[in-house]
Amino acid sequence: MAHTAPAWRPLEVRPDTAGVPATPDGLARFLREQDVAELLTRNKAVVFRDFATGADPASYDTAADLLLPSRLSYVHGNSPRTKVGRNVYTSTEYPAEFEISMHNEMSYSHTWPRRILFCCARPATTGGATPVVDGALWLASLDPEVRAAFAPGLRYTQNLHDGMGFGKSWQATFETEERDDVEAFLDGTGAQWRWLADGSLRIGRTAPATVEHPVTGTEVWFNQADQWHPAGVGEEAALLAEMLPEDELPQSVRFADGSPIPAEYITHVRETGLRLAVDVDWRPGDLLLVDNVAAAHGRRPYTGSRRVLVAMSD
Structure with missing residues (x-):
């Protein structure tokens, strides 16, 4: 089916367009005069550029406090990250040579951040853009057969090891060494979970493939099926899927009724999102503020020592 080029792009705010000095204080002044929630809902993603925000941690904190109502921890997150500040993390530690497909952060979970704030501390030598895609456009651009198949929802399964194994440990995932803390968290999520004999933790959860934006009511593509399915992951992860039974993989996904998702559906979803995405x-x-429901994000491959930080908010 034919598709037109995406008309949507993130709004770009610069000192000259904002009418403020090219400093962190200038950005802070601009933000204090804005209804940030309305600005983000209207634009889905906003880039703040040329304000020297990353010159020191305090300048980032000031902007983050104005852009994020409350910073969330990355509890139950599945991406490899390092905590580097007050609920500030490295954006991902996934190997530089691999592309990260489009996704809404923690859409597999019972709750997810409403806003994501990226900050570039050090750009890549080459590549390393953060692509963003309009979730409504992504949904509308999928083949009707694929949309219909995903409509009843998805079943995600996680296997979190006890400190040694493939993928993330439950300690790193939940930022605790205490099983009681993990159980207290999971008891309120609607997930099914159990501790296994080797000390690992298995979690299963059913979630929708689409959601309605809480403000606009627009239906958007909202899941991470292609990142949990062997057909949508990197070569090493695909090899692991050939070595282990599906229910022992660090993460896997099926349709909500337990039936397998065809590989060609996953490929179609992944390639459509990446094709429609706009690179930042x-x-x-630079700062990039993303409405985590209205827009999905990813990462292009890169070379060099790229360092992009991220914080999240409800």
Whole structure:
């Protein structure tokens, strides 16, 4: 089926367009005069550029406090990250040579952040853009057969090891060493879970493939099926899927009724999202604020020592 080029792009705010000095204080002044929630809902993603925001941690914290109502921890997150500040993390530690497909952060979970704030501390030598895609456009661009198949929802399964094994440990995932803390968290999520004999934790949860935006009511593609399915992951993960039974993989996904998702559906979803995405190329100090329901994000491959930080908010 034919598709037109995406008309949507993130809004770009610069000192000259904002009418403020090209400094962190200038950005803070601009933000204090804005209804940030309305600005983000209207634009889905906003880039703040040339404000020297990354010059020191305090300048980032000031902007983050104005853009994020409350910073969330990355509890139950499945991406490899390192905590580097007050609920500030490395954006991902997934190997640089691999592309990260489009996704809404923690859409597999019972709750997810409403806003995501990226900050470029150090751009890549080459590549490393953060692509963003309009979730409504992504949904509308999928083949009707695929949309219909995903409509009843998905079943995600996680296997979190006890400190040694493939994927993430339950300790890193839940930022605790105490099983009681993990159980207290999971008891309120609607997930099914159990501790296994080797000390690992298995979690299963059914979730929708689409959701309605809480403000606009627009239906958007909202899941991470292609990142949990062997057909949508990197070569090493695909090899692991050939070595282990599906129910022992670090993460896997099926349709909500337990039936397998065809590989060609996953490929179609992944390639459609990446094709429609708009790249945000990084400069030092750039900020990117994303409405995590209205827009999905990813990462292009890169070379060099790219360092992009992320914080999240409800």
